[in-house]
Amino acid sequence: MKVLISMVIAIPLLLLGPACGADAPPRGWTLEGDGATQYETGTEVVAGAKGAQSAFLRAKGGQGSSATLLQRFNARNYAGKRVALSGALKTLDAKGAFLFITVGGNGKVLIDQSTAPLSGTNDWKNLAVVVDVPSDALVIRIGFGLKGGGTVWADGLSFGPAPQER
Secondary structure, eight states: EEEESOOOOOOOOOOOOTTBTTTTTOOOOOETTTGGGGEEEEOOOTTTOOOSSSSEEEGGGGGOOOOEEEEEETTTTTTSSSSEEEEEEEEEEEEEEEEEEEEEEEEEEEEEOOOOEEEEEEEEEEEEEEEEEOOOOEEEEEEEEEEESEEEEEEEEEEEEEOOOO
């Protein structure tokens, strides 16, 4: 079963609500990264998006080191399976924007996979990350990130089982 999201990933994570806006992560999302305080996040209406609003990461003052907007959940339902995170990203003067999946187990990172980074200014681009979740996985983190300055918007994110390669 594929979990579809117009704006967020619900696994059983919370959907965006009226408490969202600028400078607050969308409900159910966490802002993390070595430079998280150098970024603002929230939701806003963006031309060309499929959803009513899109989540964003924006470097404050045009600079920043790196930050991610993510959701974290138990991996037990996905252990031993192939999963995918897909969605569209739009950028403005970005140094590097990406989708990612990180899988952890027993206090260590087992998989850390992301899309090739988008840089500069780009209209909506559909991207996807596919990973095989190890059987000893305990936690999965999914989301999008930004390295350096600029802005990235995310829309139409979807997470769930991916077709097995033959």
